[in-house]
Amino acid sequence: MKGVVDGWFCVGPGTVGKGQAVSVSIEFFFDLSSPWTRLAFHNVRPALAGLDHTIIWRPFLVGGVFNAVNPAVYESRKPENAARLKRTFDWLKEWSALAGVRMNFPSQHHPLKSINAMRMCCALEDDQQALERFAAAAFEAYFGDQRNLDDMGECVAVAESIGLDGAALAERAITPENKDRLRANTDEAIARGAFGSPTIFVAGEHMYFGNDQLPLVRQRVEAGGG
Secondary structure (H helix, E strand, O other): OOOOEOOEEEEEOOEEEEOOOOOEEEEEEEOOOOHHHHHHHHHHHHHOOOOOEEEEEEEOOHHHHHHHHOOHHHHHOOHHHHHHHHHHHHHHHHHHHHHOOOOOOOOOOOOOOOHHHHHHHHHOOOOHHHHHHHHHHHHHHHHHOOOOOOOHHHHHHHHHHOOOOHHHHHHHHOOHHHHHHHHHHHHHHHHOOOOOOOEEEEOOOEEEEOHHHHHHHHHHHHOOOO
């Protein structure tokens, strides 16, 4: 919905106005291990250019989603599906070229478990700007430079490359409270219908999946999210 509080609507950062429309909220559930999410993360802001919207980055574990509601993903990775998988990777590289991002994938670290990296993302969730910067750097590290984000040391290095205290962030990432928060984000996404990454909710209720549905996200936001 549009976030009405006692008849008032948000109209911009730090301001509200009576009877005026709110910026449309977009929740972007993501996992750093997903190549299609790497594309959507890069493309979502340009796709929504000129529209009144707010993106809320929501880290989760796509492996937990697959285990709960979409185990067929693991079947698709079996050797007998190699030809189909190769076509998918070919399309992925074409999409990447179109977006202008590097996609050196799959690497020797595929499939990435991503638990350490996503815990670090979750530890930054209350600082959305820092989270977006860390996620952008981590996507580039994994899909551009083929670095192993299952190695906490690599995650620390990524954080430090954008000016964060990587060691302190790593400590926050492994606290029980932060682990619980990542688990709760994943459970929430599943309960709301997610089956992969990225899962995008517009105005809290309209769900979209994947890079190729960004035009539909734009269409919904243009309509005010209703």
